[in-house]
Amino acid sequence: MKQESDTSFQGPMLWMTALVLTAGNFVAILDSTIANVSVAHIAGALGASNSQGTWVITSYAVAEAITVPLTGWLTRRFGTVRVFRYALIAFGIGSAMCGLAHSLGFLIFSRVLQGFAGGPLMPLSLTLLLRIFPKNKAATANGLWATTTLVAPVVGPILGGWLCDEYTWPWIFYINVPIAIICGLILTMVFRHQKEEQQKHPIDKIGLLLLVIWVSALQIMMDEGKDKDWFASNYIITLAIIAAIGFAAFMIWEITQKKDPIVNLSVFRHRGFSASVLTLSLAFAAFFGINVLTPLWLQTNMAYTATWAGLATAWTGVSALIIAPFVGALSARVDGRKLVFFGVLWMGAVTFIRSFLNTDVDFWTISIPLLVMGFGLPFFMIPISAQAMMSVEPHEMDSAAGLMNFLRTLSGAFATSLVNTVWENQTHYKHEQLSVLIDSSGTYFRSLTESGIDTEVARGIIDQITTSQSVMLATNDIMLYSSVAFTIAAFAIWLGPSTRKH
Incomplete structure (x- = not known):
């Protein structure tokens, strides 16, 4: 079944809003790959090894992977438009902090903030596109979203490599700031008269904790495995055990949690x-x-x-x-x-x-x-x-x-x-x-x-x-x-x- 479309969006207003929503999706996905070719530049500038520098990628991926499945709960609690708008603004702030970082520790902290904010941008951009487009143009909405989802991972390494070769590594993060600010302001004006129902759902604390544990352990295991020779390392074995037990516990808890699960697996x-x-x-x-x-x-x-x-x-x-x-x-x-x-x-x-x-x-x-x-x-x-x-x-x-x-x-x-x-x-x-x-x-x-x-x-x-x-x-x-x-x-x-x- 399709989401009901909002008939107040027509003509230039429809396409301007669609552009803003796809821009939010684009920058979130772009930042999952833009740093891939820039690790050596970043590590050298901050006095870290290349192995330590890969945490710039890992930290974003872990944070993003945690918040993406939380999107449903967040929107029920705070509203779809509000979550998207604040996530976009937070993403811009996190990007600015990344560019200003003078130590690897602060950069990783900033990337975590950026990842937390970027997670909801991807699914909610699709949800809002389906909401503003008429039912007979749902394919166009899906096409816009899918195109940015496809192109952003390809553009990321190109743009990251060019910015590092021609300028300096902070610019791979600074380019997000004006996009986030402009798009956040436009969304605030466009949706200012819309009211969304907000349900006072309590947070599933145990489900959230289990989600953080198993996703973090799995992501770190996958990122560190090659360098640690996989299961020849006790560190990797420990992460694998934590991820497996955490995942099993999470699935059991969420399936049996009939009221307000943190992730709705019933879909x-x-x-x-x-x-x-x-x-x-x-x-x-x-x-x-x-x-x-x-x-x-x-x-x-x-x-x-x-x-x-x-x-x-x-x-x-x-x-x-x-x-x-x-x-x-x-x-x-x-x-x-x-x-x-x-x-x-x-x-x-x-x-x-x-x-x-x-x-x-x-x-x-x-x-x-x-x-x-x-x-x-x-x-x-x-x-x-x-x-x-x-x-x-x-x-x-x-x-x-x-x-x-x-x-x-x-x-x-x-x-x-x-x-x-x-x-x-x-x-x-x-x-x-x-x-x-x-x-x-x-x-x-x-x-x-x-x-x-x-x-x-x-x-x-x-x-x-x-x-x-x-x-x-x-x-x-x-x-x-x-x-x-x-x-x-x-x-x-x-x-x-x-x-x-x-």
């Missing part, structure tokens, strides 16, 4: 919502994983700068933007499951093609498949959000949007850790295999030494070639695994019913 009773979220989690994990891997591979093994690595991956967002309006219009007439199936399979097919690259690839050989892949993204993201939100009751939409975004965020974090670990392990494995095969007769080594190159330098040259090929093969393996995940996700959407009205 999963809707088959359409469950199938959509399953598809979203699998496909977004595959997409986000390769989106993290590609610039990392380009920078560490293909000698690309942060800016050029970002530019190579940007083409996905360009093609997604071009095709999004068409898909938005099409989704109002076609069964969303067919569109999602096509879009996810398309992404899987392009990813499969990408699993056959070699070290001689140039910029356009990398970028063109990403450009082609972008044409499938709107077919996936626009209908999937509509399928999920149309499957629940109107009063459940805030909770459903929060849970959907929570699982999307969590799947992205899980994919990042998994991809980094598998990539590194596969690189070592391929290196061991190739070391036996490359120049097994010693012909190349002898030609190098006979040409006057020092013995150790010659060995280093051969090892460098072996490493380069190992990384390429490991990268291709990740692409192949991701294409399988896309295929499974494409078929998962058929577990849900059609939500199209005849």
Whole structure:
């Protein structure tokens, strides 16, 4: 079922409000990736190691992951518009504090504040878009939201790399401040005459505590696992146990908490919502994983700068933007499951093609498949959000949007850790295999030494070639695994019913 639309929004007012809402969603998602390529700059400026610098990413992800599923309770308690407006203002304040930080500790504290504020912006931007657009333009609302959700993670590394290369790292946070202030003021004026019902719901303290415990433990485990050699570390084992026990306790408590649960898990009773979220989690994990891997591979093994690595991956967002309006219009007439199936399979097919690259690839050989892949993204993201939100009751939409975004965020974090670990392990494995095969007769080594190159330098040259090929093969393996995940996700959407009205 659809949320009732607000008929007071028409013409320029409708589109101005929609722009403000999508801007809020954009900056929240942008900041989940904008610091990814900036860790080295930040750590160096604040006198920290790169390992410590990754907490700039982790702290935001943990805070955001905690508040996203709380969206339903917050809106019932304080009202949807009020929560969105204050979250946007707090996000701007947190961004300014990040830019002004002169120590890693204060920066992490500021990122936590920023993450807490950014969490509700994602689901509530969708809820409010569906509220202000007429029912017959719900597909347009979903399209706007899905497009910003798709483009922001792609733009983040590009913008972050460019700002760090050309200016200084604080600007990756300062750019949010004017957006948050302007959009917050506009929302205050636009919604000033609207009254929202506020219910005095008591907070589910035990549910909130359990949520904080298991989400924090899981997120930290996934972020730190690779550096700590995963379950060879007692630290990681302890975090895994805490996360598992905390999750089990949280599920039992929330399912049995009939009155005012902190997270409304009952929305999963809707088959359409469950199938959509399953598809979203699998496909977004595959997409986000390769989106993290590609610039990392380009920078560490293909000698690309942060800016050029970002530019190579940007083409996905360009093609997604071009095709999004068409898909938005099409989704109002076609069964969303067919569109999602096509879009996810398309992404899987392009990813499969990408699993056959070699070290001689140039910029356009990398970028063109990403450009082609972008044409499938709107077919996936626009209908999937509509399928999920149309499957629940109107009063459940805030909770459903929060849970959907929570699982999307969590799947992205899980994919990042998994991809980094598998990539590194596969690189070592391929290196061991190739070391036996490359120049097994010693012909190349002898030609190098006979040409006057020092013995150790010659060995280093051969090892460098072996490493380069190992990384390429490991990268291709990740692409192949991701294409399988896309295929499974494409078929998962058929577990849900059609939500199209005849």
